[in-house]
Amino acid sequence: MALLRGLLALFLLPGNLVINAIGISVEDDGGIIRSTINMLFWGILAFLIALPYMLP
Numbered sequence: 001m002a003l004l005r006g007l008l009a010l011f012l013l014p015g016n017l018v019i020n021a022i023g024i025s026v027e028d029d030g031g032i033i034r035s036t037i038n039m040l041f042w043g044i045l046a047f048l049i050a051l052p053y054m055l056p
Contacts, residue, residue, distance in 0.1 A: 012038060014038055014041040014042075015035065015036075015037040016034060019033055
């Protein structure tokens with residue numbers, strides 16, 4: 001269970017850092033900003049990892 005909590009904390013880290021930096025709590029924004037930041041961060045990272053495999 002500790003492993004899953006650690007993975008969850010790592011997955012949510014980019015969004016948590018942003019909302020903490022701008023001073024918004026998760027309850028105030030409903031997680032929308034955190035979700036957006038996390039999707040952008042992990043999506044770009046996945047794209048950059050997959051890009052070398054897609055190029056000839």
